[in-house]
Amino acid sequence: MKLLFLFLLVGVSWASYVKMKEVQPEQIHLSFGDATNEIVVTWSTFAQAKSKVLYGVHQTNKVAVGGSTVFVDSGKEKRKQWIHKVTLKDLAHDTKYVYKAGSDSGYSEQFSFKTPPAGEDYPLRIAIYGDMGVNNSMALPFLKRDVSLGLYDFILHVGDFAYDMYEENGRVGDHFMNMIQPLAANLPYMTCPGNHESAYNFSHYSHRFSMPGARSSLFYSFDAGAAHFVSISTEVYYFTQYGLKLISDQYQWLRDDLKRASSPENRRKRPWIIVFGHRPMYCSNSDDIDCSVEYTRVGLYGFYALEPLLKEYGVDIALWAHEHSYERTWPLYDGQMYNGTTHPYTDPGAPVHIVTGSAGCREGRDKFKHKPAPWSAFRSQDYGYTKFHTFNKTHIYVEQVSADLNGSVIDSFWLIKNKLRFTL
Numbered sequence: 001m002k003l004l005f006l007f008l009l010v011g012v013s014w015a016s017y018v019k020m021k022e023v024q025p026e027q028i029h030l031s032f033g034d035a036t037n038e039i040v041v042t043w044s045t046f047a048q049a050k051s052k053v054l055y056g057v058h059q060t061n062k063v064a065v066g067g068s069t070v071f072v073d074s075g076k077e078k079r080k081q082w083i084h085k086v087t088l089k090d091l092a093h094d095t096k097y098v099y100k101a102g103s104d105s106g107y108s109e110q111f112s113f114k115t116p117p118a119g120e121d122y123p124l125r126i127a128i129y130g131d132m133g134v135n136n137s138m139a140l141p142f143l144k145r146d147v148s149l150g151l152y153d154f155i156l157h158v159g160d161f162a163y164d165m166y167e168e169n170g171r172v173g174d175h176f177m178n179m180i181q182p183l184a185a186n187l188p189y190m191t192c193p194g195n196h197e198s199a200y201n202f203s204h205y206s207h208r209f210s211m212p213g214a215r216s217s218l219f220y221s222f223d224a225g226a227a228h229f230v231s232i233s234t235e236v237y238y239f240t241q242y243g244l245k246l247i248s249d250q251y252q253w254l255r256d257d258l259k260r261a262s263s264p265e266n267r268r269k270r271p272w273i274i275v276f277g278h279r280p281m282y283c284s285n286s287d288d289i290d291c292s293v294e295y296t297r298v299g300l301y302g303f304y305a306l307e308p309l310l311k312e313y314g315v316d317i318a319l320w321a322h323e324h325s326y327e328r329t330w331p332l333y334d335g336q337m338y339n340g341t342t343h344p345y346t347d348p349g350a351p352v353h354i355v356t357g358s359a360g361c362r363e364g365r366d367k368f369k370h371k372p373a374p375w376s377a378f379r380s381q382d383y384g385y386t387k388f389h390t391f392n393k394t395h396i397y398v399e400q401v402s403a404d405l406n407g408s409v410i411d412s413f414w415l416i417k418n419k420l421r422f423t424l
């Protein structure tokens with residue numbers, strides 16, 4: 001009898017331990033909502049639970065409530081998780097908040113984030129990279145150090161996560177989201193989809209990330225500081241399951257978005273327009289055909305070419321990844337360099353392209369063609385990431401950090417709007 005009682009006790013304790021673990025929040029990450037003083041907190045549990053965030057300036061004395069959706073991985077096991085989203089609205093600008101995510105069944109540890117100042121006249125510091133996996137994520141220790149020192153306002157992860165989130169019935173995705181939690185729980189982690197997210201119609205990407213707008217995080221834009229950031233899915237050009245309608249929808253949305261952002265009034269407020277997407281329009285790698293099949297640049301069947309939009313609406317910088325290397329171009333359009341003077345990055349008249357896909361993944365590095373095109377200004381196979389500073393309305397400073405060289409800067413340049421200086 002005593003033995004039976006003991007078995008029952010152990011059984012009940014184990015069941016309640018499992019239940020407690022299943023409702024414990026994990027994979028906590030932040031993103032901007034409809035404005036930079038609106039933060040969306042996203043996390044996962046493996047059983048149903050309420051979606052609450054306790055937050056405040058010095059202590060967690062406020063409560064925000066959101067909701068969850070059940071996400072079922074399409075693999076054999078049909079693993080299920082609840083993805084919770086809570087939006088913290090009307091936050092004070094330029095203010096540090098502390099928060100805990102979860103429910104009364106269990107909250108996370110306490111994290112903090114800082115909202116950007118109001119208006120446009122403040123510098124922004126951003127870490128940018130693509131192609132980071134759970135294995136060989138060489139840039140991660142440096143990024144963790146930088147984030148713990150408060151060096152960035154947000155991160156742009158330019159596609160290709162985990163390698164791949166759907167693998168092992170979604171466990172690789174869970175592992176990756178927990179791996180980046182020290183970054184993403186402390187600052188907005190803004191994203192775009194890459195080819196490694198294509199499984200099950202991009203469902204892991206669309207469910208796990210909460211980007212602004214209502215397009216499953218596939219394409220969207222946001223304003224921060226003196227810049228307008230535009231995230232696009234280059235993958236709509238490469239995966240036919242999207243269909244032509246999505247290519248057309250994104251094209252029209254991008255044209256309208258860039259047109260609005262480049263109106264004289266908006267341009268005065270936010271002179272910089274930055275576009276980011278996964279597959280580059282220009283690269284000089286030799287590993288596959290991707291540097292010669294540039295559908296986003298030239299369009300499909302002569303339609304929906306994106307490069308003319310970048311030129312027409314004065315996009316300043318186009319950020320890409322996909323190639324596991326770093327490459328900076330001279331300002332260029334249609335393969336031709338612009339403003340080849342002694343100061344090519346001052347009022348260039350065409351976008352500068354940066355490929356930064358060297359954060360590290362199981363596929364290793366991508367080699368370069370022996371002879372780069374004349375538009376290629378600098379390239380490196382070192383693992384690393386990009387530090388991107390918009391100092392003000394006229395000056396952007398970009399640095400490439402090498403993980404191979406223990407965090408040394410291997411490339412840098414200033415992009416300057418000299419003419420604007422006399423009109424501000």
Ligand SMILES: [Fe+2]
Pocket residue numbers: 160194195196278321322323
């Ligand atoms: Fe890729």
